[in-house]
Amino acid sequence: MFQKLQQKWGVSHRQFWIIFIVFGLTGTTTAILTRYVTAWLGMDASSFWVWKLLVRLGMLVFGYQFILLGYGALLGQWAFFWKYEALLLRKLGFLSQQTMANRQSPTANHQHPKPKTQLAIFASGAGSNAQKIIEHFKNHPSVRVALVVCNKPGAGVLQIASENGIPYLLIEKERFFRGDTYLPVLKEYGINFIVLAGFLWKVPAALIEAYPQKILNIHPALLPKYGGKGMYGMHVHEAVIAAGEKQSGITIHYVNEHFDEGAPVFQAVCTIDEKDTPETLAQKIHLLEHAHFPIEIEKIVS
Ligand code: GAR
Secondary structure (H helix, E strand, C coil), X not given: XXXXXXXXXXXXXXXXXXXXXXXXXXXXXXXHHHHHHHHHCCCCCCCCHHHHHHHHHHHHHHHHHHHHHXXXXXXXXXXXXXXXXXXXXXHCXXXXXXXXXXXXXXXXCCCCCCCCEEEEXXXXXXXXXXXHHHHHHCCCCCEEEEEEEECCCCCHHHHHHHHCCCCEEECCHHHHHCCCCCHHHHXXXXXXXXXXXXXXXXXXXXXXXXCCCCEEEEECCCCCCCCCCCCCHHHHHHHHHHCXXXXXXXXXXXXXXXXXXXXXXXXEEEECCCCCCHHXXXXXXXXXXHHHHHHHHHHHHC
């Protein structure tokens, strides 16, 4: 259950437990503060129940959110909690529907002349692959990671982008699937190659047409087996283990309009032992991905 939640939030193991602690501390602090506030307002058992309810609701709706952000910031998880708060505020109409969360001018991090390849990493999860790609191309003479594109507020990859000074674009489902609406932003950042590193939405046709043979995906299995809709992350490893496979691996492939069906460019294999579980297999696969994905991207773009 924890594993699934961690995957849904798109955070690392460590981050997951810190987030849990933040929730725990926030709940306890809100409960204690509510008691103080009601006492400060002179409320006791004889007070009209509606007033007490309103104070409690106020503390829950507003106090809780502030305290959550406070503890989140204290424990280094501001980005995770702020993304969710921003979403809430946007839904309540307190924030504009902007999509660029840390938008910098596309030229802001151009200390050097524009390199030949300007990469955008599309990712929705913890971002361990994005991290490796960013590290690999740091100070690279002709390739720069110029943008991270993410569909999940609070995903670990956003923190990774921030830590590395890379602008990120938070996209909305309806706009993304409308087709070409994000193209101007990608062009603005000079993006000429895209890699999907744990990005789970289907890429719309307009984007594929705008980047022909210039979008790569990594899949955590040996395609064509264990691919297609719904086959992502831990679901893939669970299916592989359940089928009693003796090996699995990774596939790097071009993206076309069908899930996981574009031309493969690279595969690497790992063996599955009897004692392997979906979790241990996921670790083996991640090791393979980290070792090969940045290198294969480099080979292709050059
Ligand atoms: C990776 O294992 C990648 O292969 C998988 O998501 C994980 C993301 O991990 N992608 C898919 O399942 C796509 N169908 P990360 O966020 O730590 O890089």
